[in-house]
Amino acid sequence: MHLPRLHRVVSLLKRWLMGTHQGAVSHQRVFAFIRGYNRLMRALCVILVLAALLTGCSSGSRTVKAASVRPNKDRKLAPDFALQDATGHTVKLSDYRGKVVLLDFWATWCGPCKIEIPWFQEFERQNKDKGFAVIGVAMDDEGWDVVKPFAQQRGINYRLVMGDDSVAQRFGGVDALPTTFLIDREGRIASVHIGLTGRRDFEDGIQELLQTGAGNASARSSAPAVLVGAR
Amino acid sequence: MTGKRGAELSAKIAVSLGEGYHVNSNTPHEAYLIPLKLTWTPAPLEVASVIFPKPHDEKYQFSPDQPLSVFTGNFEIVTKFKVPADTTSGPAIIAGKLRYQACNNNMCFPPKTVDVKLPVEIQ
Numbered sequence: 200m201h202l203p204r205l206h207r208v209v210s211l212l213k214r215w216l217m218g219t220h221q222g223a224v225s226h227q228r229v230f231a232f233i234r235g236y237n238r239l240m241r242a243l244c245v246i247l248v249l250a251a252l253l254t255g256c257s258s259g260s261r262t263v264k265a266a267s268v269r270p271n272k273d274r275k276l277a278p279d280f281a282l283q284d285a286t287g288h289t290v291k292l293s294d295y296r297g298k299v300v301l302l303d304f305w306a307t308w309c310g311p312c313k314i315e316i317p318w319f320q321e322f323e324r325q326n327k328d329k330g331f332a333v334i335g336v337a338m339d340d341e342g343w344d345v346v347k348p349f350a351q352q353r354g355i356n357y358r359l360v361m362g363d364d365s366v367a368q369r370f371g372g373v374d375a376l377p378t379t380f381l382i383d384r385e386g387r388i389a390s391v392h393i394g395l396t397g398r399r400d401f402e403d404g405i406q407e408l409l410q411t412g413a414g415n416a417s418a419r420s421s422a423p424a425v426l427v428g429a430r
Numbered sequence: 431m432t433g434k435r436g437a438e439l440s441a442k443i444a445v446s447l448g449e450g451y452h453v454n455s456n457t458p459h460e461a462y463l464i465p466l467k468l469t470w471t472p473a474p475l476e477v478a479s480v481i482f483p484k485p486h487d488e489k490y491q492f493s494p495d496q497p498l499s500v501f502t503g504n505f506e507i508v509t510k511f512k513v514p515a516d517t518t519s520g521p522a523i524i525a526g527k528l529r530y531q532a533c534n535n536n537m538c539f540p541p542k543t544v545d546v547k548l549p550v551e552i553q
Binding site for chain 2: 338375
């Protein structure tokens, strides 16, 4: 609604009312109209101020990008795996059904992977009580001989398992590292990030998935994580 | 290649990397990095030396403070062989393996080993 134009129309209407009804003008009717008009204008101003305030409030807040994760209909079930952690315990991805999982394929010789690891440690700290878990799949040929010391030195606080070519193939042929999957509470792949990715992209995806089905999450109790480098 | 018994000969392996990619040099700055390595089966020729070009230091997005010792683009690795005096003359194949680990600015690829075969005529 364009207020100046409306105001002009009403002004013309007022003048017309005064002019045509001159001598036989119903002052009460005119004044009632003017009072009603003024009330309308005050109501419109209040609405506009409220709208401005609401817009101002939301513009400074952090909004999750809708494109952080795939729509539900496009998500496919993540392949299950059974891999060993540092103590030889078997870890299955299906044990984490009901939780949001960040599944990271990495290696100790991978420079870009090391940029992301501190972020993942922070995500684990911030979100583990909200039904979230990070699983790092190490792709080092040298195995735990190199991965254990690395994890201890870095204080990695999330579960690490030893990957192999078979699991890499099942996840679509993971070749480049890091390759990171975000998996929703139903065990479906919600997003894939190949190469060094912005921290914000992960954060947005995690928050979006955590918000979904939080009330219905039937987090199955998984075996306690035996952490190599936890401090 | 042709080599006489008791003589030396050298072979060049030409390596070509795509734009934007690098491999760790044969002497990376950090122990956890996988070096470029060329090894040969010790017969019928003896390996005298493997000579790599001079690497250069580069900083990448994932290593902004610590430069990496790398090779990029096209380069050659030279191997000097010695033909033992008692080697059987005739055609032969020298077999080797080149191991490398490549990355670009934001991702890395698993180490790979490729077979290298050099035909040689021993006189």
